[in-house]
Amino acid sequence: MKFVLAGQPNSGKSTIFNAVAGYRSATANFPGSSVSYTISRALIQGREVDVVDLPGVYSLTSSDPVAGEGESYLLGGDYDLIIDVVDASRLGRSLELTLQLLELRRPMIVALNMLDEAERRGISIDVAGLQRELGVPVVGTIARRGKGLRELFRTALRHAHVGSPAPAKSLDREIEQALESVSSALQGAGVETGVPARFAASKLIEGDRHFSSRVFGWYPGLEATVAAAVSALERAHGWSADQIVSGGRHAVAHSIEERMSIHGSPSLGWREWLDRLLLGPWTGGPLMVAILAAMFWIVFGIGQRIEGPLVEVFDQASAMVIGRLEPGSLLATLVHGVLMGLAGGVAIVLPYLIPFLLGLAILEDTGYLPRLAYILDSLMHRIGLHGKSVLPLILGYGCSVPAIMSTRILESRRDRRITGALAAFIPCSARSVVIFGLVAAYLGPLWALLVYLLNLGVVVVLGSILSRRMRGRSPGLILEIPELSVPHARTLAAKTWLTMREFITIAWPLLVASSVVLGLLEWFHAHDDINAILSPLTVTTLGLPSAVGMTLIFGVLRKELTLVMLVQALGTADVGSAMTAAQLVTFTLFVVFYVPCVATLAVMAREMGWRDTAWIAGLTIVIATTIAFAGRLAFGLVA
């Protein structure tokens, strides 16, 4: 048994999914937070059921690539029931998709979600009436608080067994005539599209490029039939056919909304008031700077307060353990490596990583990110992109992998390539750990801020160069701005844990193993050779101790490794005693800019191809060396 959660972006599909599957699918308050589908097995009333969380689709006739993945699953996938998640506070628009889903003639139920938000907007909905109108079961839910979900899945199970698909709703007379003539032509020709003929007909009339080219490729004779139906429709209405069909659905959906809901007076209160400030022409920009700066100071403040004592404890503990072993023995080297790997994870990475991820989760869940896209749109136009590119770039501060994947929300290939390249340059949380752990901790937070600003400057310059060189169109910003919402502590914790778990299960063992490998290399004196090979870069150009050479190689595996390996290579967690301020800055600059980690390279290759990936990787090395060298010179002048 397999259920598919389908619905428009930001309607709460992933929230419902997580409620039955455990927190597996990242949720956030912006449209397009899920870019690929997640499947999980859940136990519902003692039955094992596969639940699929699809990326949101506004309609089944859109052309952007994120929607494409959800759409093709809905059209051709093998599943038993659709759970159409409808945002009750935007009933009319959500029903436009529901009408299209009904056309698929698959068993379906409706989850009328976000009833609390609808209530706040003064909307009350006649659930029983809506159920009669649509001909499929409708269950009211508030997924964020878990309300109605048990009933939803009970209904889903029952309906998947006994329910039959409901008939599609009729649109106006001319559209029905056009649909009728095309679908009977399709049936007459014996066209096998895998979807009901009526739905196929509507896709052809609306001019779905992908669908048309497939059908007309096999049956060229049908092109004339469709063209005749389209021109009859356009003559009758005076608009283009795609607008007539979509307008027809719009009219039916809104007539259902009008009959089934009562609009009272909304009580938006502080949300509206806050939004006026956050998006106000003269307050939006300054508030944005204040919010991001506050986040920076809080992350740094918390991290620093925890890091100091932890490093001390670990240094003492490791000194004690090492003291009992024979100095210089193989065993001592191994134990030392393990300890340093553990220390790097606990004492340096975690203190900054946890508050950082929490802060990012808060930005995501409040719905502030799409507002940033609105505020920064005109600035992004200066570098040849538009506001939507802000989302992947901000996500890049968390981790480059989801950031590059989220470039799929952009409509044009050109924008996706440029934004993907830029996202690789944004310091991810691992690189932020290096900035915080070295520059902020030893030189002060202002210097760290300077590193971030310098990075942003490089991204802006690079962006304008890339967008000037790359041809193609950038369609401009069209983005839904969801209502502000108060993040739930449980969701924040679950979301932070989702990323933390990845760190603990994948990165940390890698840290310890690499630390041991480095220890062994030192024991066999092999590290000198590798460091010597890199010394033209590290020592001659950047003026760093030759021991850092190895750390940069390990850093390609995971960027946190550079910091932990540095601790290991220098033999102390108090890096400030072994490196000068200028060296710390130069090293950090290089780490921030050079080659993204292997996971990022892999996802870049998947999304953008190996050629682009190789180009970007090469570019990062050139830029990293230049910036770090310039930083070394500049620091020499200042200090």
Added chain:
Amino acid sequence: MMTLDTIDVRRQARVILIDGGHGVRSHLNTLGIHVGDWLTVVERAPFHGPVLVEVNGTRLAIGRGIASKVRVEVDGTVTSLEDTARANLAPS
């Protein structure tokens, strides 16, 4: 003819035609903006930034470039029907 990017904040306007290609049109359609819909301009970002509009209970940020392709009427403006029909049927 007036376009969406020139409408004052807090004014209501009615969409009379969307003057873009198939892609822009279907994108606006699926987000809830159709010909004939009333919308309210909630905010206009400075420095040639996007406009924030409210339509059918949803708020959308629309870049100036796209907004300039959405032709609208406010109370009292008159447009030739023939003009509208021709532009609506123009090949995308």
